[in-house]
Amino acid sequence: MVIINNNCKSILPKIQIYLIDRFPIFPLFIFTSLVAIAVNTIFHTSLYLKIISISFIYLQFLFHLRILDEFKDYLYDKTNHADRPVQRGLISLNSLKKIGIINILLLVILAFSISNLFIVLIFLISLLYTFFMFKEFYVSEYLRKRALLYLFSHQIVFIPLFIFFYSSLWNRLWIPNNISQVSHFLFLVLPITIIEFGRKMKHRVNHKGEITNDTYAFIWGEKNSLRIFTLLILLESLLSINIVGINQSIPFGLILLSIVLFLISYSSSRILIENNMILTTIIALLIPISLLV
Template sequence: MNEFSNPVENNASFWKRLWIYQKERFPLLGHGLLVAAFSFSAIAYSRICRGAEGFVDTKTFLVGIFTTVSLFLLVRIFDEFKDAEDDARYRRELPVPRGLVSLSELKKVGIGIVMLQLALNLLFFPKMLLLYAVVIIYLCLMGKEFFIPEWLKKHQFWYVTSHMLIIPLIDIYASGLDWLRADVAAPLGLLYFFAVSYMNGIVLEIGRKIRAPHDEKEGVLTYSAMLGLHRSVYSWVFVLAITLSLTIAASYYAGHGGLTYLSLGIIFMGCCIPAALFLKSQTRGAAKAIEVASAIWTIAMYLILGGVPMLEQLWTEI
């Protein structure tokens, strides 16, 4: 209990408290749509690259989406444990420090998720368990900060680059719902797709940690505080440009047409607008616009690479 605690919420039923927790820390609707696009595009891009017709069956897709969405939820739960000390000191308004949910409750939720993931994958596609195990092992290493927590805190570059690897690892699992279950080699073009996923993670990471000057808080790491306001925004745009280049390479490998490259250019220019506005106004709303642009960019990259081309292909087959 602290000054941010709400006794009515804290004394509510477990499921109501868990619902409030997800709204604040892992909104299932927003995150679910993003991860669904992520998973659909990974599968679709794999099938496009190897010239396979159609899409995977509905059962495979739904179980795959549940696994990928819940894997990202596990990442959030692991972060609650990893950041518990700092949250208790500097972010006391968050659900765990204010007593909405306890770490022991989140541990039980995490164990339940893993058990359900294992059961579903074992039941529907046991061969996916190897890729699943790789993700879980890496997630556990992340939870322990690779046993060098103090060094990582002092070297933010390596902290971010090491933690973002979880995204392409989940991507490998998602794409494996196509190539591994079909008993074929993974298409080489997936390397471009995995690189895009990795850089998308960095786009999201930087974009959500750019703050207006009056919103900076002691003990809360932001790139605008660490790099300076202008350098943080320029870094975000630079990462955006790298991701654009990788997406162009992935599109070329998959044989996408000229409209794809035109769309990429338009989306890139559109996402740069919030960055320019923030540099000019330095307001909370402009900073939030960069975070929103990061999410829009990420969804757009996945849809352009795999989602839209697959939907077009399925439409022509009707």
């Protein structure tokens, strides 16, 4: 018989509410699983346990970033987003810290379970880089005034992470060395940037009804942010043209989709912006699926 103490009983519902609000684990797990399977399309291995492990590592890595952001943005969110779980006292930073430490330990254990020490070092580079991200590279004010540089500096962490994914399936260091491999690599790295952009292309408001400055919509406007979002999809379509073995209808379909969304941004953008998370989720899932068709 398993005995669960009261503290454990009380924290579990809070974690569940937190995840629903700040880290929708089910759609994200579908996304990371599809990406892990899509990574394997370049190798066509039967290493199913590794593929499953990679999907969990990717999911846990994203959760690690989520927890770091809770600490980094705590004061800002307390002022502008007081209804969020941490800010309203549902779950404490101390609890998230403990969960985060456990998550990191599990991440490292999983990484070692599917790779040798040399390849795991590539993963550890990504993990170390996240702490520089947490400190905003010690140039916070400089970066916050340069939105594109800020975005790039925070998305680059996924490059060594994905090299680790590919290398784990290849059982040795894998570096893309031709246009098809580079395109395959970037095609699967970019969806997380599309997710990041998609969730911030709509204005957010604080409890006073004022627009907050923590979105791309605040910097470039909602319509322009939507157009940049569609251009990222177009970039994916151009990358897909160079991927050997891909269904040739995929590049055409992605190009057509990006053009349609771009045109809609000039006529009925409100529909897309109001449903930004649904749109973003669909696009993020379609991209890895396109390699499996």
